[in-house]
Amino acid sequence: MRRKNRIGSIEIDAFCVKRVAKRNEIWRDYGMRRLVLVWLLFLAVPLKAEQFPEMRPALIGSGPRSLVNMINTERLMKRGQKDAMIMFTCGVTNTGRGRGMVVYRGTPGSDALTDEALNAVTNVRFTPAFYAHQRRDAWVDGTILYRVIDGKPHLRIYLNQESDRLLHGDDFIAPQQVFIPDRDLESRRLHPYPRPGYSANVVIRISVDATGKLQDARLVFETPKGKGFGAEYLSYLRECTFLPGYLNGTPIACSANIEVITRSRAKHLSHWQPD
Numbered sequence: 001m002r003r004k005n006r007i008g009s010i011e012i013d014a015f016c017v018k019r020v021a022k023r024n025e026i027w028r029d030y031g032m033r034r035l036v037l038v039w040l041l042f043l044a045v046p047l048k049a050e051q052f053p054e055m056r057p058a059l060i061g062s063g064p065r066s067l068v069n070m071i072n073t074e075r076l077m078k079r080g081q082k083d084a085m086i087m088f089t090c091g092v093t094n095t096g097r098g099r100g101m102v103v104y105r106g107t108p109g110s111d112a113l114t115d116e117a118l119n120a121v122t123n124v125r126f127t128p129a130f131y132a133h134q135r136r137d138a139w140v141d142g143t144i145l146y147r148v149i150d151g152k153p154h155l156r157i158y159l160n161q162e163s164d165r166l167l168h169g170d171d172f173i174a175p176q177q178v179f180i181p182d183r184d185l186e187s188r189r190l191h192p193y194p195r196p197g198y199s200a201n202v203v204i205r206i207s208v209d210a211t212g213k214l215q216d217a218r219l220v221f222e223t224p225k226g227k228g229f230g231a232e233y234l235s236y237l238r239e240c241t242f243l244p245g246y247l248n249g250t251p252i253a254c255s256a257n258i259e260v261i262t263r264s265r266a267k268h269l270s271h272w273q274p275d
Contacts, residue, residue, distance in 0.1 A: 052133045055212065055251065057173045057243050058092040058140050059127035060157050067098070070120035073153035076112055076146065083147045084110035087161050089259065090121060090142070094135035098124040104261055113146050129178050129243060136178040138243070141258065160245075162256060173246040174256040175208045180241050200229040200261065204237055207255040212244040220257065233260050 060067050086106040091099045101121040103114045129138035143166055145156045158166060160174035203221040208214055217237050222230035237258065245254035 052135070053130045054133055055243055056130040057159070057176050057246055058129040058138045059173075060142075060159065061096075061125065061127045063125060065123060065125040067117075067120060067124045067126070068155060068157050070124050071113075071116045071144070071155060072120075073146070073155050076116060077148070077153050079112040081112040081146060081148075082109055083107075084113045085143065085145050086110050086114055086117065087143050087259075088117060088141070090140055092126045092128060092138050092140055094128050094137050096125045096128045098122075098126055102261060104259065110146075113144065117144060129176060131178045131180065131241065131243060136180065138179070139177045141174055141176075141256075160256065161259075171248050172254075175206060175212065175245050175254065176243045177237075177240050177258075178243055200224065200227070202230050202233045202260045204230075204234055204258050204260070205255060206237065206242070206258055207253075208242050208244050209253045210244050210251045212242040212251075214238065214240075214242060215253075216255075 063069070084107050086103050088101055088103045090101040093099065098121040101118060103117055106114055126140075128135045130136065140159055141161050142157060142159045143161050145158070145166075147154045156169075158172070159176075160166070160172050162172065162174065164170075165172040201221070201223045202219070205216075205218050205220050206214060207216040214237075217234060219230040219234055244251040245256060246252065247254075
């Protein structure tokens with residue numbers, strides 16, 4: 001009798017094991033079907049692309065590798081740099097790298113500040129420009145102000161070169177030229193510098209509306225005169241794509257100067273002074 005009971009118990013246990021196995025198989029099949037259903041629903045729903053701004057100018061940024069933090073003010077103090085100002089033009093890639101910085105119109109005795117800016121730009125990271133919801137290469141024009149107040153260095157960088165804006169310390173970003181791959185040929189990614197043997201300094205005043213559309217461009221200054229460099233640059237800029245100017249973060253219609261110079265004379269160029 002005990003043996004019979006034992007056999008019966010074994011048979012019951014085997015039956016239970018089969019039922020559990022069958023139930024687990026059903027649940028695995030059900031879980032797999034749910035997983036497939038969720039995956040199909042995921043594929044059916046269009047993925048929302050990362051939302052980039054429609055337009056945004058290249059910015060100095062505030063990270064440890066931003067231009068304002070890469071210029072060593074303590075070293076400037078040790079080199080005896082007094083109050084100084086320099087202006088610059090710099091390329092900013094669509095990844096935020098700075099390249100091709102040209103420094104000009106520095107105040108007397110600004111050599112140490114110029115050297116610091118040129119040395120820093122190779123490792124600088126800007127915030128890249130956006131146009132049509134995509135990161136773009138851009139040219140930025142700016143001003144670096146250095147002052148020593150109560151024995152302490154102070155550095156400010158503005159992305160404009162307008163005298164009135166700088167005097168009032170406005171949060172103003174001048175219009176920036178951006179490069180659109182399907183519009184701008186690779187050969188036009190840099191300003192068309194003059195033929196070998198010539199140096200040129202050209203200043204053009206542009207006006208744009210709040211969308212960046214060019215409204216006007218006129219030649220303000222050129223040297224040497226009579227070589228056609230001013231007309232060449234003017235024609236070039238009229239075909240370029242611009243971001244609007246920004247005041248306190250808002251796009252505005254505005255005017256600004258664009259200065260185009262040869263690199264060979266860029267560092268200490270002072271032929272033209274703003275009004």
